[in-house]
Amino acid sequence: MELLDILLSASFWAAAIRIASPLIFATIGELICERAGVLNLGIEGIMVAGAFAGWISVWAGLPLWGGVAVAMFVGMAFGLLHSVLSVPFGLSQHVVGVGITLLATSVTFYTYRVVLPEVSSPPKIEAFQPFEIPLLSDIPLLGPALFSQTPLTYAAFVVAALTAFVLFRTPLGLAVRAAGENPSAVAAQGLSVTAIRMGAVVVGSGLMAVGGAFLTMSAFDSFFFDMVGGRGWICIALVVFGAWRPGKALLGAILFAAFDALQIRVQQTSLGTVIPYQIFLMMPYVLSILALVLMSRSAQVPAALMVPFNKGTR
Amino acid sequence: MRLEAISQPSVSRRIFPPMLAIVASFVIAALLAQIAGGNPFAVFGLIFKGALGSQFALLETLNRATPLIFTGLAVAVAFRAKLWNIGAEAQLYAGAVITVVLGTGALAWPAPVLLPTLAIGAALAGAIVLLIPAMLKTRFGVDEVVTTLLFNFIFLLFVSYLLEGPLKDPMGMGWPKSARLIPEARLPRIVEGLRLHWGFALALICAVAIWVIDRKTTLGFEMRAVGQNPEAARFAGIPVTKVILKTALLSGGLAALGGFSEVAGLKGSLTLDLSPGFGYTGIVVAMLALLNPLGVVAAALFVAIIFVGADSMSRAIGVPTYLADIMLASALLLMVLAILFTKFRVRRD
Numbered sequence: 001m002e003l004l005d006i007l008l009s010a011s012f013w014a015a016a017i018r019i020a021s022p023l024i025f026a027t028i029g030e031l032i033c034e035r036a037g038v039l040n041l042g043i044e045g046i047m048v049a050g051a052f053a054g055w056i057s058v059w060a061g062l063p064l065w066g067g068v069a070v071a072m073f074v075g076m077a078f079g080l081l082h083s084v085l086s087v088p089f090g091l092s093q094h095v096v097g098v099g100i101t102l103l104a105t106s107v108t109f110y111t112y113r114v115v116l117p118e119v120s121s122p123p124k125i126e127a128f129q130p131f132e133i134p135l136l137s138d139i140p141l142l143g144p145a146l147f148s149q150t151p152l153t154y155a156a157f158v159v160a161a162l163t164a165f166v167l168f169r170t171p172l173g174l175a176v177r178a179a180g181e182n183p184s185a186v187a188a189q190g191l192s193v194t195a196i197r198m199g200a201v202v203v204g205s206g207l208m209a210v211g212g213a214f215l216t217m218s219a220f221d222s223f224f225f226d227m228v229g230g231r232g233w234i235c236i237a238l239v240v241f242g243a244w245r246p247g248k249a250l251l252g253a254i255l256f257a258a259f260d261a262l263q264i265r266v267q268q269t270s271l272g273t274v275i276p277y278q279i280f281l282m283m284p285y286v287l288s289i290l291a292l293v294l295m296s297r298s299a300q301v302p303a304a305l306m307v308p309f310n311k312g313t314r
Numbered sequence: 315m316r317l318e319a320i321s322q323p324s325v326s327r328r329i330f331p332p333m334l335a336i337v338a339s340f341v342i343a344a345l346l347a348q349i350a351g352g353n354p355f356a357v358f359g360l361i362f363k364g365a366l367g368s369q370f371a372l373l374e375t376l377n378r379a380t381p382l383i384f385t386g387l388a389v390a391v392a393f394r395a396k397l398w399n400i401g402a403e404a405q406l407y408a409g410a411v412i413t414v415v416l417g418t419g420a421l422a423w424p425a426p427v428l429l430p431t432l433a434i435g436a437a438l439a440g441a442i443v444l445l446i447p448a449m450l451k452t453r454f455g456v457d458e459v460v461t462t463l464l465f466n467f468i469f470l471l472f473v474s475y476l477l478e479g480p481l482k483d484p485m486g487m488g489w490p491k492s493a494r495l496i497p498e499a500r501l502p503r504i505v506e507g508l509r510l511h512w513g514f515a516l517a518l519i520c521a522v523a524i525w526v527i528d529r530k531t532t533l534g535f536e537m538r539a540v541g542q543n544p545e546a547a548r549f550a551g552i553p554v555t556k557v558i559l560k561t562a563l564l565s566g567g568l569a570a571l572g573g574f575s576e577v578a579g580l581k582g583s584l585t586l587d588l589s590p591g592f593g594y595t596g597i598v599v600a601m602l603a604l605l606n607p608l609g610v611v612a613a614a615l616f617v618a619i620i621f622v623g624a625d626s627m628s629r630a631i632g633v634p635t636y637l638a639d640i641m642l643a644s645a646l647l648l649m650v651l652a653i654l655f656t657k658f659r660v661r662r663d
Contacts, residue, residue: 081647085650088315089651089654091654094398094459095597095601095646095650096647096650098400098594098597099643099650100647102597102598102642102643102646103643103644103647105643106639106640106642106643107640109634109636109639110350110634110636110640113634113636114349114350114634117634194315230463230464230467233460233463233464233467236460237460237464276475276478278471278472278475278478279475281471282467282471285467285468286468288460288464289450289456289461289464289465292456292460292461293450293454293456296455296456297454310316310317
């Protein structure tokens, strides 16, 4: 009953929450973009750029939160570029997104080589440390899992809650959702669909970059070339899995991370000696595809997702 | 701001914006080279000298262009029908795997029989790899961009497993690498003594074949119709689902031929670094070619010049090779914008 032991250990759930944190940031970011009607396939590259920007800023002397801010700013810059091309010009969101991913990734690697030309292994930084929330962290199982994490993990949960509140409880959120469902109605109200969509992509991209920065500044303390490793694409699947709702997306990210933490631990057991490790590493991607297929029947996709809005052609 | 369609774009209107896009990507790269401490003129001089400056360099460039023609065609065929195949990387590896499985001694046939068998086997494998996401799209409405991207990761892990398990070379000193192909399974060189193999010729033949399919056959017409407006195509009696699946078979097969060509023509065995992202670069190639099959050949040559040249430039003066990737990514984005300006003008209101 090795499996049960794993599932009942606090360290397992602590790992799951840790693995979920970057996914939560990026999934919420993607969700905001898609709610406004823009599929942002720049996510993978923006996470790479955010991971690098945050880490290199701290290495250069900025405080940790300063690094997070720089990462967010860099993400927003790429988001702005994406939104200019995909919103007012209405270019194919597929092609623009892939282009942004290629651009953000190559700019990041180029900058890395320019800033650190001679290093064989990347320097380490003093990363975020776990912060135990008084009293709450003493709760058995739940305490170590949820309340002994780094500040950036707490921030991920706050961002998810805040996004849910803004999207469903404020006029701004209504406008964002309407831009993704029925942009003509938004325009008829005298609001600018272009401005709303661009704003959503910029903000969403900023969050994706913070998700990337989590990897270099909280999960690890250094930057590696393939460290994002498809997490961005997984987050796009998580948005669908979460039916475009922040709460469900958050739970989806945790469930997904739990599977990921589980496969790492199962690899250490007797099963790991029988099954090739590549099969375990495939699980996140296979699960993402399964999630997409399962949710496809009941998908509540925003009606105007990927539909450019041009005032001339009503 | 409002976009207004131009009913009959002039010739200069159709040519000027794409040219400007290429020039602008050069300017961006020049600025970045300056930041890294390289004189832009020296950088571009070295890039072109490194890619075209000698017979050896030129052949290296043609060899590098070969897989890019295959993946560029794969992407162009798919994108024309609005099947967003971002999985050419996985399909290329599928072709390479089949080539190694059948070509390392399993079929001890003479070359004239074995080579076509390997090519067909590879194409079938790639076709099947893309058929899965295509069917998920037509059956369940799952977006193929995400599934093809995820398949890239799954398939690369699968290749990694094969190279450490069933396909591992027993003589490989423990490296994750397949056994070498038998001599009959190797694509010969076009001219003896020159390092250019028949894969390049095969790529050119494929480009012409795709152009013929596109312009002269019903399938080509149907694929374009589905790409332009699936609803209208369905209304006109075109079997949209079937056309999408046929497109997937063609696209996946083309990318896989790139894997066959790389293994049988150039490398002789399979390793995990067979493709430095040929599948993704194929997207850039296809877009620069405006999805035209013959244009893919020109675009692949252009991209190969930049890559081979940047390698040699980087060795000479130390400006990182990623300059080439930035240049191509910005060329891709600028080109889609330029295509828009060939058909629309911007009105302020």
